[in-house]
Amino acid sequence: KIKMASQERREFDKYLKFLTQKAVQVIVQSREGGKIRTRSNPNSTDWFNLVLTDNKAIIAELKHSVDPPYPQDECPVNIEITVETPEGDSFVIEVWQIHLDTRKRDVTVSVSHVLY
Numbered sequence: 001k002i003k004m005a006s007q008e009r010r011e012f013d014k015y016l017k018f019l020t021q022k023a024v025q026v027i028v029q030s031r032e033g034g035k036i037r038t039r040s041n042p043n044s045t046d047w048f049n050l051v052l053t054d055n056k057a058i059i060a061e062l063k064h065s066v067d068p069p070y071p072q073d074e075c076p077v078n079i080e081i082t083v084e085t086p087e088g089d090s091f092v093i094e095v096w097q098i099h100l101d102t103r104k105r106d107v108t109v110s111v112s113h114v115l116y
Contacts, residue, residue, distance in 0.1 A: 016070035020077055020098055021059060022048055027096055028058050031081050071100040 029036065029052065038051040062069045062077075071077050076099035082090045 020070040024062055025054055027079055071098050073102050
């Protein structure tokens with residue numbers, strides 16, 4: 001488990017939550033078949049300067065499937081991309097895993113100064 005002060009841990013968890021949500025949105029929406037055009041805005045306060053409208057169904061599924069909705073020590077977030085055949089069968093065609101390796105934490109770095 002990562003040892004941090006409580007405020008620093010909350011900031012880190014907040015960052016992980018938004019990173020995970022945005023990664024899941026990008027992965028799932030990019031597999032839906034449509035083209036998306038977005039413009040970068042360097043003055044934006046959007047997380048990761050990535051302007052992508054969140055699909056509410058994807059967020060709801062993430063919150064429903066994973067608690068908390070971000071990776072924890074030895075508890076990754078898995079994303080499975082499936083395809084459904086005309087007969088109604090489903091097959092997993094792609095698997096993504098987002099995990100946290102706490103052994104690689106640099107204890108000399110402050111979360112709030114480096115993450116933002």
